[in-house]
Amino acid sequence: MNQGSDFGKKIALLRDRFDQTFALPPAMPITGRVRLLAVRVAERPYALRLADLASLNLNRKIVPLPGGVQELSGLMGLRGRFVAVYSLAALLDSGKQGAPEPWVAQCGKDPSIGLSFAEFTGYLEADPQRFQRSTGSATPEGLVATPEGIVQEFVEDGSLVRAVIDLPSILAAIRSLGGRGKKV
Numbered sequence: 001m002n003q004g005s006d007f008g009k010k011i012a013l014l015r016d017r018f019d020q021t022f023a024l025p026p027a028m029p030i031t032g033r034v035r036l037l038a039v040r041v042a043e044r045p046y047a048l049r050l051a052d053l054a055s056l057n058l059n060r061k062i063v064p065l066p067g068g069v070q071e072l073s074g075l076m077g078l079r080g081r082f083v084a085v086y087s088l089a090a091l092l093d094s095g096k097q098g099a100p101e102p103w104v105a106q107c108g109k110d111p112s113i114g115l116s117f118a119e120f121t122g123y124l125e126a127d128p129q130r131f132q133r134s135t136g137s138a139t140p141e142g143l144v145a146t147p148e149g150i151v152q153e154f155v156e157d158g159s160l161v162r163a164v165i166d167l168p169s170i171l172a173a174i175r176s177l178g179g180r181g182k183k184v
Contacts, residue, residue: 033125036164037105038157040119042089045162047124047155048105048115052167055106056120062104069177073116076104085114086174088165092150110171130156131164 035050057078062085064074071090076083085104101116132154149169154161 033127034131034155036124036126036155036162038121038124038162039088039103039105039117040121041092041117043118045121045157045160046088046092046117046151047157047162047164049164049167050123052108053105054108054111057104057106057114058120059102060104062100062116071174071177073101076114078106078114081112083112083114085116088115088117088170091115091170091173092165107167107171109167113171113174115170124157126155126157132156132161 036047037050037053037056039046039048055078057076060076060078062074062076065072068074071086073085073087076085083104083106087101089101101118103118103120104114104116107113107115134152134154150166150173151163152166152169153164155164156162
């Protein structure tokens, strides 16, 4: 009888360990490389650090809000919560906003904020030496200068040079929009 209860305990322990593996995030290999999402915003190549994001979503319903700042595309429901979606094109180009953007990257540091953009072009990993720090308003050829601090570095991606969007700076810019809402 004692042997049967030991066997039952071992089975229960194995089952618990198995279940716990699904409760933990997948292990990320340590490579020393930086993981990035390659995106297009207003026809320009950019990158977002994967470590700064919580999720990537395609074609989610975004409900516009009347009277909000023009950079705010609207609200989206995600896993039972509201996410305020801001247009990266509008944030990067002083309020200029075009067609609806199908992709939304949810911020990891503040999951109540999402950033919409036109095109997800892929995933890339880059060695730290492939990054170039921004020096003031100077940008590599073909890239347009962005608001101060939002792009602090660039990364080589084959023949392209992508501006790397600094998520903490974007979040700070969004917080500063608070007093600019339109009155209805």
